[in-house]
Amino acid sequence: IAGITQAPTSQILAAGRRMTLRCTQDMRHNAMYWYRQDLGLGLRLIHYSNTAGTTGKGEVPDGYSVSRANTDDFPLTLASAVPSQTSVYFCASSDRARSHHNEQFFGPGTRLTVL
Amino acid sequence: AQSVAQPEDQVNVAEGNPLTVKCTYSVSGNPYLFWYVQYPNRGLQFLLKYITGDNLVKGSYGFEAEFNKSQTSFHLKKPSALVSDSALYFCAVTPRAAAGNKLTFGGGTRVLVKP
Numbered sequence: 001i002a003g004i005t006q007a008p009t010s011q012i013l014a015a016g017r018r019m020t021l022r023c024t025q026d027m028r029h030n031a032m033y034w035y036r037q038d039l040g041l042g043l044r045l046i047h048y049s050n051t052a053g054t055t056g057k058g059e060v061p062d063g064y065s066v067s068r069a070n071t072d073d074f075p076l077t078l079a080s081a082v083p084s085q086t087s088v089y090f091c092a093s094s095d096r097a098r099s100h101h102n103e104q105f106f107g108p109g110t111r112l113t114v115l
Numbered sequence: 116a117q118s119v120a121q122p123e124d125q126v127n128v129a130e131g132n133p134l135t136v137k138c139t140y141s142v143s144g145n146p147y148l149f150w151y152v153q154y155p156n157r158g159l160q161f162l163l164k165y166i167t168g169d170n171l172v173k174g175s176y177g178f179e180a181e182f183n184k185s186q187t188s189f190h191l192k193k194p195s196a197l198v199s200d201s202a203l204y205f206c207a208v209t210p211r212a213a214a215g216n217k218l219t220f221g222g223g224t225r226v227l228v229k230p
Contacts, residue, residue: 004158035220042119042205042220043159058217090158101147101166101211104218106158 003027004107006091012113013081021076021110023091031096032074033104034058034066036087043090049074050096081114088112117142119206119221127227134196136224138189138206148189149207149218150180159205165189176200196228 007022025032030051035043035058045058049068063085065077074093078085088111092104118141128134140146147166151159163174170182180191189206206221 033218040124040222042121042222043218044220045217048217059219092159101164101209103149103161103164104159106151106160108156108158 004091004093004105006089006107006110008110009108010111010113012115013078015082015114016080019078019081019112021078021089021091021112023074023076023107024072025074025091025093025105025107026072027093027095027105028071029093029095029105030071031094032068033092033094034064034074034076035090035092036060036085037090037109038087046076046089081112083114086112086114117146117208117210117219119208119219121204121206121221121224123224124222125225125227127229128196130198130228130230131195134191134193134200134226134228136191136204136206136226138191138221139187140189140206140208141187142208142210143212145211146208147211148180148182150174150178150189150191151205151207151220153203153205153223155202162191162204196226198228198230201226201228 004025033048034046044060047066049055091107094102094104120139149164150162153159165182173179207218
């Protein structure tokens with residue numbers, strides 16, 4: 001089934017630990033995004049990538065890093081997790097090669113709790 | 116910087132009645148505007164978008180939205196709500212000049228349709 005997969009589904013993590021959230025898409029979209037969703041704040045963009053090999057900072061990038069070694073994968077790493085990073089994380093992709101205003105497709109999310 | 120306001124945290128409506136979810140935005144220049152819906156424990160799903168042209172945009176599941184430039188609004192509407200429309204709805208904006216990147220989301224409006 002075409003779409004975006006995220007792993008893990010949920011995770012409880014001790015503060016200070018390193019964590020990588022995985023995201024894979026099979027739609028061959030060139031652009032990918034990471035958001036965090038917090039109650040009342042909607043979704044906020046963490047990092048994005050317009051094409052493999054390039055990344056950019058979003059609204060709330062501090063404490064997070066990303067890489068885009070190929071078209072399909074866009075992992076998000078928390079180098080040293082803190083409780084304020086407790087959130088639901090969504091990966092998304094869009095076909096910017098076809099149109100700059102294309103809608104984004106979202107994965108099912110990863111629920112992360114940092115204690 | 117762009118912003119989106121969804122003034123209602125929750126909207127309650129009886130099944131069969133009209134549904135309206137409000138959205139106002141602030142952006143430099145002309146906007147691209149989007150509505151997404153999120154069902155429980157799922158990622159966001161695209162409903163509709165305004166790019167240019169006709170101010171009334173029709174989307175999935177019988178939803179439509181009207182772009183009003185003078186009021187900087189993009190309210191989502193459905194003539195006759197269904198119980199299955201109960202979900203969390205997000206409005207999003209990006210300036211046309213940003214070429215579709217960096218969507219800014221509103222805080223979301225929970226819709227509850229009662230039988």
